[in-house]
Amino acid sequence: MKFYYFHLMPYVMEHDEPSSWVTLSNRFYDPRQGQTLYNQYLDQLEYAEALGWDGLCVNEHHQNCYGTMPSPNVMAAMLVRRTSRAKIAILGNGLPLRENPLRIAEEIAMLDVASGGRVISGFVRGISAEYFSTGANPTHSRERFYEAAELILKAWTEPGPFPFDGKYYRYHYVNPWPRPIQQPHPPVWCPSQGSSETVEWASKRRFPYLMVFTPIKRIAQIYAEYREACQRHGYTASRYQLTVNVPIVVAENDAKAAEIAKKNTMWVFNTGLRMKPPFWRPPGYMTEASLRRMLQNPPPLPSDLTFEQADREGYIVYGSPATVRDKLKIFSDELKAGIVCSGMNGGSHEATLEMMQLFAEEVMPDFREDAAVDETAGVGR
Amino acid sequence: MMRTLRVVRAQLHASLALALQYRQGAALARVAWNPYLYDPLLRRRLARVTAPTLLCWGAHDRLAPLEPCGNTWAKEIPGARLRVFAESGHVPHLEEPQAVAEAVLDFCRSTRDAR
Numbered sequence: 119m120k121f122y123y124f125h126l127m128p129y130v131m132e133h134d135e136p137s138s139w140v141t142l143s144n145r146f147y148d149p150r151q152g153q154t155l156y157n158q159y160l161d162q163l164e165y166a167e168a169l170g171w172d173g174l175c176v177n178e179h180h181q182n183c184y185g186t187m188p189s190p191n192v193m194a195a196m197l198v199r200r201t202s203r204a205k206i207a208i209l210g211n212g213l214p215l216r217e218n219p220l221r222i223a224e225e226i227a228m229l230d231v232a233s234g235g236r237v238i239s240g241f242v243r244g245i246s247a248e249y250f251s252t253g254a255n256p257t258h259s260r261e262r263f264y265e266a267a268e269l270i271l272k273a274w275t276e277p278g279p280f281p282f283d284g285k286y287y288r289y290h291y292v293n294p295w296p297r298p299i300q301q302p303h304p305p306v307w308c309p310s311q312g313s314s315e316t317v318e319w320a321s322k323r324r325f326p327y328l329m330v331f332t333p334i335k336r337i338a339q340i341y342a343e344y345r346e347a348c349q350r351h352g353y354t355a356s357r358y359q360l361t362v363n364v365p366i367v368v369a370e371n372d373a374k375a376a377e378i379a380k381k382n383t384m385w386v387f388n389t390g391l392r393m394k395p396p397f398w399r400p401p402g403y404m405t406e407a408s409l410r411r412m413l414q415n416p417p418p419l420p421s422d423l424t425f426e427q428a429d430r431e432g433y434i435v436y437g438s439p440a441t442v443r444d445k446l447k448i449f450s451d452e453l454k455a456g457i458v459c460s461g462m463n464g465g466s467h468e469a470t471l472e473m474m475q476l477f478a479e480e481v482m483p484d485f486r487e488d489a490a491v492d493e494t495a496g497v498g499r
Numbered sequence: 500m501m502r503t504l505r506v507v508r509a510q511l512h513a514s515l516a517l518a519l520q521y522r523q524g525a526a527l528a529r530v531a532w533n534p535y536l537y538d539p540l541l542r543r544r545l546a547r548v549t550a551p552t553l554l555c556w557g558a559h560d561r562l563a564p565l566e567p568c569g570n571t572w573a574k575e576i577p578g579a580r581l582r583v584f585a586e587s588g589h590v591p592h593l594e595e596p597q598a599v600a601e602a603v604l605d606f607c608r609s610t611r612d613a614r
Contacts, residue, residue: 253533255528255529399521401524406522
């Protein structure tokens with residue numbers, strides 16, 4: 119199994135506002151504190167490469183304290199020059215949020231060229247709240263996503279110049295310089311919450327599917343749907359198409375790990391993802407089929423998720439090295455996920471670095487039977 | 500058994516109602532998401548209205564509140580008259596039909612007399 123270090127770059131703070139997204143005033147953001155955090159977070163990602171992680175993940179979120187990376191490509195650019203081996207996974211760029219998605223094709227190609235072909239390009243729609251903070255129309259989200267993806271893939275793979283006449287995006291000349299190093303194009307991943315439309319779209323194109331902060335039961339269900347869809351499209355899914363993002367806490371013993379997880383990891387759900395209910399469901403963001411499916415079995419709001427439930431249902435992995443190894447075997451042996459993306463938060467920068475080292479030394483070696491395999495070969499393109 | 504059926508039916512109704520509400524919200528958002536339910540160019544266009552104009556506005560309108568919407572319209576449309584209906588929200592012609600009809604008749608008479 120491959121390990122990717124995933125960073126949200128949160129601005130961890132406690133507050134009594136009804137929402138950590140969209141309306142949480144940026145007067146709470148102290149840029150000097152931000153400077154310290156950005157540099158610590160980048161140090162952590164660089165350290166992950168030194169410790170043996172296979173990939174480093176950044177992601178796009180807007181107007182919140184949960185993740186302060188409105189432009190993941192900026193953070194990826196900083197990592198490109200400070201790392202030399204690890205894949206750099208941008209999970210991902212919010213395609214429909216952009217007025218000019220050709221810019222994404224250009225920026226990813228720049229990063230791919232400068233990194234010598236280490237970039238993985240996630241395509242996302244952006245989460246619900248981002249349709250409030252960017253003004254993009256949620257009812258156009260899915261159409262814009264498909265159209266922008268088509269444009270970017272074409273821009274990477276077909277010699278320019280050529281015209282592109284879409285419903286939302288029109289160009290007389292598509293001819294981006296540079297072209298990416300990886301051929302036919304950098305691997306594309308689809309981080310998602312498991313809508314059947316995205317499963318279908320990703321499986322058809324061999325794009326890996328990333329389940330983010332999802333209970334194990336639901337991951338198993340979506341993986342099964344994805345594998346079945348791949349068969350329908352005439353091939354068997356590689357294990358590296360099935361990826362998962364789960365926060366990990368490892369400490370000397372289970373009790374200490376539980377204590378850290380209760381405080382730091384639950385902050386992500388309970389405070390980081392605290393949102394006014396309307397921000398979760400902008401009109402038209404979901405298809406009616408997905409809405410009906412969700413209503414049949416509504417998931418808890420992250421802000422209502424208790425530590426006990428998160429533990430029971432597998433939203434988080436925590437424990438001593440031995441316990442974490444056992445819990446990760448569920449992902450490797452039962453779910454047969456090929457790549458685990460995970461962030462860690464020890465409570466301070468130093469504690470986080472120590473936790474990363476403990477994980478790399480005591481947990482990771484147990485899952486290295488595929489150390490020589492390139493997880494991006496024939497996947498995501 | 501009957502009780503289970505009733506519960507299932509009630510749940511189905513609730514879910515259908517939510518789906519319908521969602522569909523209606525999406526239809527509205529399609530045309531009115533950004534700018535959100537207003538037209539930023541409208542203000543300058545109002546100044547070009549030449550027809551005699553009566554504005555009938557509900558005092559309790561929360562969709563397009565009297566202040567700033569109704570008062571701005573009254574200010575921008577040359578010679579516009581504003582009538583505020585104390586018992587109405589967004590649709591005074593449905594909430595106080597009699598009073599609105601009388602206001603309109605009054606207005607028509609006065610503009611006719613003025614001609």
